Structures are given as structure tokens and as C-alpha cells.
Amino acid sequence: MESAEQVAKDAERREIRDRWLLSAPALIIIFLAATGPLLIVVVYSFLTPGPYGDVVWKFSTDGWLSVLMQRDIFDDTLAFADAHLSIFWRSAKLSFMTTILTLLFGFPTAYFIATRPARQRDIWLFLITIPFWTNLLIRTFAIQEVIRNEGIANTVLIKLGIISQPIQMMFTDFALMVGMTYVYLPLMVLPLYASMEKIDFRLVEAGYDLYANRFQVLRRVIIPLVKPGIIAGSILVFIPALGAYVTPRVLGGSKNMMLGNLIELQFGQGRNWPLGSALSLSLMAIVMVALLLYVRAVGRRGGAHG
Amino acid sequence: MPEQPGRSAIEVRGVRKVFGTGESQVAALDTVSVSIRENEFFTLLGPSGCGKTTLLRLIAGFDFPSAGEILLHGQDIAPLPPFKRPVNTVFQNYALFPHMTVAENIGFGLEMLGKPKAEVKARVAEMLKLVKMEALSNRRTSQISGGQQQRVALARALAPQPKVLLLDEPLSALDFKLRKEMQIELKRLQHETGITFIFVTHDQEEALTMSDRIAVMSSGKILQVGTPWDIYDKPAERFVADFIGETNFLTAAITGMGNGKARATLKSGATIDATVAEGFQPKDNATVVVRPEHAKLTSGKGDLSGTVENIVYFGTDTHIHVRLDSSETFTVRQQNTRSAGCGFERGDKVGISIGNDAAQVLRD
Numbered sequence: 052m053e054s055a056e057q058v059a060k061d062a063e064r065r066e067i068r069d070r071w072l073l074s075a076p077a078l079i080i081i082f083l084a085a086t087g088p089l090l091i092v093v094v095y096s097f098l099t100p101g102p103y104g105d106v107v108w109k110f111s112t113d114g115w116l117s118v119l120m121q122r123d124i125f126d127d128t129l130a131f132a133d134a135h136l137s138i139f140w141r142s143a144k145l146s147f148m149t150t151i152l153t154l155l156f157g158f159p160t161a162y163f164i165a166t167r168p169a170r171q172r173d174i175w176l177f178l179i180t181i182p183f184w185t186n187l188l189i190r191t192f193a194i195q196e197v198i199r200n201e202g203i204a205n206t207v208l209i210k211l212g213i214i215s216q217p218i219q220m221m222f223t224d225f226a227l228m229v230g231m232t233y234v235y236l237p238l239m240v241l242p243l244y245a246s247m248e249k250i251d252f253r254l255v256e257a258g259y260d261l262y263a264n265r266f267q268v269l270r271r272v273i274i275p276l277v278k279p280g281i282i283a284g285s286i287l288v289f290i291p292a293l294g295a296y297v298t299p300r301v302l303g304g305s306k307n308m309m310l311g312n313l314i315e316l317q318f319g320q321g322r323n324w325p326l327g328s329a330l331s332l333s334l335m336a337i338v339m340v341a342l343l344l345y346v347r348a349v350g351r352r353g354g355a356h357g
Numbered sequence: 358m359p360e361q362p363g364r365s366a367i368e369v370r371g372v373r374k375v376f377g378t379g380e381s382q383v384a385a386l387d388t389v390s391v392s393i394r395e396n397e398f399f400t401l402l403g404p405s406g407c408g409k410t411t412l413l414r415l416i417a418g419f420d421f422p423s424a425g426e427i428l429l430h431g432q433d434i435a436p437l438p439p440f441k442r443p444v445n446t447v448f449q450n451y452a453l454f455p456h457m458t459v460a461e462n463i464g465f466g467l468e469m470l471g472k473p474k475a476e477v478k479a480r481v482a483e484m485l486k487l488v489k490m491e492a493l494s495n496r497r498t499s500q501i502s503g504g505q506q507q508r509v510a511l512a513r514a515l516a517p518q519p520k521v522l523l524l525d526e527p528l529s530a531l532d533f534k535l536r537k538e539m540q541i542e543l544k545r546l547q548h549e550t551g552i553t554f555i556f557v558t559h560d561q562e563e564a565l566t567m568s569d570r571i572a573v574m575s576s577g578k579i580l581q582v583g584t585p586w587d588i589y590d591k592p593a594e595r596f597v598a599d600f601i602g603e604t605n606f607l608t609a610a611i612t613g614m615g616n617g618k619a620r621a622t623l624k625s626g627a628t629i630d631a632t633v634a635e636g637f638q639p640k641d642n643a644t645v646v647v648r649p650e651h652a653k654l655t656s657g658k659g660d661l662s663g664t665v666e667n668i669v670y671f672g673t674d675t676h677i678h679v680r681l682d683s684s685e686t687f688t689v690r691q692q693n694t695r696s697a698g699c700g701f702e703r704g705d706k707v708g709i710s711i712g713n714d715a716a717q718v719l720r721d
Binding site for chain 1 (some may be wrong): 417418419438439440444445446448450452453454455456465466469470513514517
């Protein structure tokens with residue numbers, strides 16, 4: 052007869068085995084869908100570009116070096132080149148602006164929805180999500196239709212006699228900002244709304260009661276309370292904005308490149324997959340550092356609630 | 358307690374508040390007028406939905422009246438936003454700012470008033486001492502107990518030295534023992550600060566024990582204003598008599614009036630003297646109320662007669678339910694002694710004598 056100890060040990064072993072079996076699908080997905088592809092990108096960034104794209108399996112650090120430097124085609128020396136860096140900087144700047152603009156427009160919108168009667172809120176939220184139903188490319192072309200020289204905005208302004216010549220809006224940073232703000236606005240509104248919906252509006256009344264005017268209530272009561280939503284919304288907008296591809300391509304033109312376009316270029320016409328991989332990984336690193344700094348700076352206070 | 362005329366801190370004149378539009382219009386307050394004196398502990402008492410909180414919110418400025426005036430020391434404040442009224446509120450669930458410490462919460466009002474930092478600090482320290490919370494000044498409000506939150510809410514509302522303090526059922530979230538403690542604490546604070554308190558509650562016992570004067574409200578109207586003693590012993594309407602304490606309702610014919618008293622002939626044929634509610638219009642059949650402790654059970658003949666239906670022992674006293682011969686029910690409350698029993702048994706034929714100053718004629 053088996054001892055009680057033996058039985059207990061077997062049961063434990065079986066339980067451990069079952070646990071692994073049950074987690075296997077999750078582990079496989081995490082590896083295949085997340086870790087695996089990332090590893091491939093890391094490996095590719097250390098290889099040599101093939102003549103028609105793809106990679107040659109020969110170790111090289113050129114991919115990484117070309118992120119910030121340029122190899123002279125005559126004497127093979129490396130020199131610092133700021134072409135990529137300026138695109139990084141430009142992308143960061145535009146993404147930051149997009150985040151600020153979506154916050155400025157999204158905050159009142161979310162507040163408006165959160166202060167409607169419960170039954171109305173669903174309708175407003177539904178309206179906010181409608182753009183998601185349309186393909187991004189189509190939405191972007193729709194904006195182009197509004198702001199191009201012969202577009203609706205210029206036509207109306209000319210007809211009204213406010214301007215005589217169409218204003219060049221396409222292929223400018225202005226066009227990019229309009230497009231990006233429009234595209235990413237719902238990603239800001241939804242987390243902001245989720246935070247605001249949880250606010251106990253008696254706290255707002257308490258603020259008014261204690262002699263705070265509207266602006267002071269906003270600054271001292273509402274904003275601190277929706278901070279988790281502001282953080283979440285900013286992250287949700289900033290990260291995809293940094294890697295935006297379609298919007299800068301359609302509205303910004305080829306001159307006003309952003310990181311997404313630069314990376315695409317390396318995998319396409321540029322036929323430099325290692326450089327593309329290195330740029331992608333650099334983008335990831337920037338996002339992670341930015342996130343860390345942001346959460347640290349904003350999340351220091353007010354961590355006790357949320 | 359004699360009624361002392363004093364300056365009124367708050368004067369509500371013909372205030373109406375209507376919510377909704379068209380068909381779904383509801384009058385939360387139906388032309389209410391009341392005058393609240395300076396340094397008074399004034400209670401708005403009524404069941405939920407009676408309009409007491411609406412009236413409080415109008416005084417605080419969170420809502421604006423549909424009609425009427427609200428005067429604070431003679432000045433109409435009805436159109437002012439809440440941050441321009443020298444009136445502070447203690448909210449039902451305290452509404453403490455979760456992102457601030459206890460001290461920051463208490464100092465918030467003073468800070469918004471633009472007081473210098475040193476003054477704010479001194480006043481916060483003073484307030485912390487007043488509500489005995491010095492030790493927890495740097496805690497988050499989520500890290501303190503319900504009773505402590507209550508104290509912080511009080512300190513926060515008192516810190517800017519408002520002319521009037523509004524309290525919206527502030528004790529309802531506390532357990533029984535803590536509630537008793539806070540009732541005494543509130544009376545102490547009101548006494549020490551000399552600020553007019555307007556207290557909203559649905560708890561009649563709380564209202565009776567704490568208030569200088571009580572306004573009993575129902576369906577958007579103030580039915581009666583008076584001292585706890587007035588309200589309990591001389592209720593004006595059936596609702597007031599029924600809502601506060603236990604009472605016996607008897608139908609009687611008014612056979613004579615004079616000197617503020619009425620002669621009421623009960624169904625049993627007995628005639629008793631009764632005080633008369635203000636605004637009583639002479640009519641044939643009036644309602645007379647008698648509190649259970651103001652009537653006495655006798656084995657002989659009394660003003661009323663009936664049969665004992667039930668006897669309930671309460672420790673301090675015994676409630677004896679009697680079915681009157683006129684088929685009405687009547688409860689007598691009898692003080693207990695240590696000698697056994699109340700002297701009566703179920704099924705006994707008994708008489709009930711109503712004391713000299715024990716009955717009140719209602720106006721409705």
C-alpha cells in the first residue's frame with residue numbers, strides 16, 4: 052500500500068503538470084505573438100542587408116551604427132549624421148503636440164459626457180467610437196478632402212471673401228496635427244471618461260462649497276481625481292502617434308516624414324532591413340524610457356487612489 | 358423652553374423648487390417659509406423625499422430656487438454661487454478630497470479664500486485640536502475610520518468660520534454607538550463655535566435630542582416648526598404626531614372652545630380637555646392625540662374602556678395594547694418597577710384615564 056506521503060506527493064506533481072498544461076496556450080501565444088517576433092527583429096538588426104531587401108546571414112553592427120551615423124562611400128569612415136535623429140525629434144515633438152491637443156479637446160468632451168444623465172452617456176460614447184468603424188485610410192483621405200487647396204475649407208473661406216488665395220494646408224505640420232488629433236482623439240476621450248465617470252460629483256460640490264471657483268475646482272479637485280485617466284489617455288495617444296504611418300504619409304507628404312515612414316522606407320525602397328530593425332528597436336526604447344519618466348513624474352502623487 | 362426672539366441667520370421666504378418640465382414636473386419644495394435664528398441648532402426633519410435636502414442645497418447654493426428668496430442676515434443670497442456664500446456644508450458621505458491629507462482637506466477652504474499660509478496653518482492646527490484629530494493630520498482620508506472622516510468633514514466645514522453650517526444627515530453612516538458620541542460632539546462644537554447649525558435628518562430621536570428647534574417636513578412642505586417639546590407634545594398635524602414617537606389617535610367631537618383649550622367628547626362619551634393645534638378650524642369630528650405615556654391604565658372605569666390585547670415588555674417600560682370598545686386601538690406605556698408584572702393580563706377589561714394636560718387636538 053502506498054504511504055500517505057507518496058499519495059500527497061503524486062497529487063502535487065499531477066497538479067503542477069496540470070497547471071503547466073493549462074497555461075500552455077497562453078505561454079505559446081505570448082512567445083509566438085510577442086516575444087518571438089521581437090527576437091527576430093533583434094537578430095535582424097545585427098545582420099547585413101541583402102541586395103534586394105531581406106537579410107544576409109552575416110553579423111554586422113552597421114544597422115545600429117547607421118541609426119546615428121553615415122558611412123562615407125569613398126573612404127569607409129563613419130561620421131555623425133543627424134538625418135535620422137531629426138526625424139526622431141520631429142516625431143517626438145509631433146506626438147507630444149498630438150497628446151496635448153487630444154487632451155485639450157478630449158477633456159471637455161469627456162467631462163461633458165460624464166456629466167450627462169446615465170442613459171444619455173451611452174449614446175454620446177457610441178458617437179465617439181463611430182470613427183473607429185471606418186478605415187483609417189478613408190478617414191485620413193476625408194481630412195485631405197477638407198483641407199486641400201481645392202477642398203471644403205478653402206472653398207468656403209474664398210466664397211466668404213475672407214481669403215483670396217487658397218491657404219496651403221496639405222503637406223504641412225498643421226495638416227499632420229489636424230489629422231493626428233482627429234485620429235487619436237477617441238483614445239484620449241475613452242480613458243478620460245472612464246476616470247471621470249467614477250468621480251463622486253459631491254467632491255466637486257464640496258470644492259464649490261469651500262470657496263473654490265470654477266477654475267480652482269477644475270485644477271484642485273477634478274484634474275487630480277482624473278489623473279489616472281489623463282495618464283492612460285496620454286500613453287494611449289503618445290505611443291501610437293510616435294509610430295504613426297498612414298496619417299503622416301497621406302497628410303504630411305514625403306518631406307514631412309515621421310518615424311513610422313522612415314522605418315517603412317528601410318523595409319521598402321531603402322532595402323535596409325537591419326537599419327529598419329534597429330530603428331524600430333530604438334523607437335521601442337524611447338517609448339519605454341518616456342513612459343517610465345512620465346509615470347514617475349505624474350504618478351508620484353495621487354497614487355493612493357484611482 | 359420660552360421662545361426667545363432673536364436675529365434670524367437664515368430667512369427662507371416663499372421658496373419653491375421644481376424639478377423637471379411639463380408633465381413630469383415635481384415640486385420638491387412647495388412654497389416654504391421659515392426663519393432660522395442666529396446661534397441656533399435647527400433641524401429639518403422628515404422622511405426621505407420630503408424636500409429637506411433640497412432646502413439645504415438651496416441654502417448651500419448647489420441648486421437655485423424656482424421662486425422665492427433666501428436671506429442670510431438680511432441679504433438675498435439665492436442668486437449667489439456656492440463659493441460666494443459664507444455657508445459651509447458637511448456632506449452625507451463627508452465628500453473628503455481623497456487626493457489630499459487630513460490637514461490639506463481642512464485647510465482647503467481657507468486656502469481658496471486666499472488667506473496667508475501662516476494663518477491657514479494656525480487655523481488648521483486649531484481645528485484639528487477642536488475635533489481631536491491632531492495625531493492624524495498627515496494621513497490620507499482613505500486611511501482613517503468613518504468616525505474620524507466625520508470629524509475631518511466637520512473641521513473642514515468649520516475652518517473658514519461660516520455664518521451658517523449645513524449638515525446633511527452627517528451621522529447616518531455611523532454605527533449606533535459612534536452616532537451617539539457624535540451627537541454629543543456636535544452639540545459641543547455648536548456651543549463652542551457659536552455658529553448656526555442647520556441639521557438635516559430623518560431620525561426623529563436624533564432631532565429631538567439635539568435641536569433647539571425642529572421643522573417637520575413632508576411632501577415639500579414644512580408642517581410645523583417648534584422646540585422638540587412643542588413638536589412632541591403639541592403636534593399640529595397627524596403626520597407630525599405619527600412621524601415623531603408613538604401616539605394614539607382618537608376621533609372626538611369638539612363641544613367647546615376657549616382659552617386655547619378645547620373640550621373634546623370621545624366616542625366613549627367621556628369629555629376631556631385638550632390643547633388645540635394652531636390653525637385649527639372648528640369642525641364636528643376632530644382628531645385628538647394622546648401619547649402612550651400620558652395615559653394611565655386602571656382596573657376601574659376611566660375616560661375610555663376596552664380589553665387588553667397584548668402586553669410587550671421593554672425593560673424600562675411596558676406597552677399595553679388595548680382594543681377600545683369603540684373598536685379603535687390604544688397603547689398605554691407604563692413605567693416598570695422591580696416588583697413583578699404590570700398588573701394586567703391579556704383579556705382583562707380595563708379603563709384608560711387621560712391626564713389633565715395629555716391631549717392635543719390636531720388641525721387636520
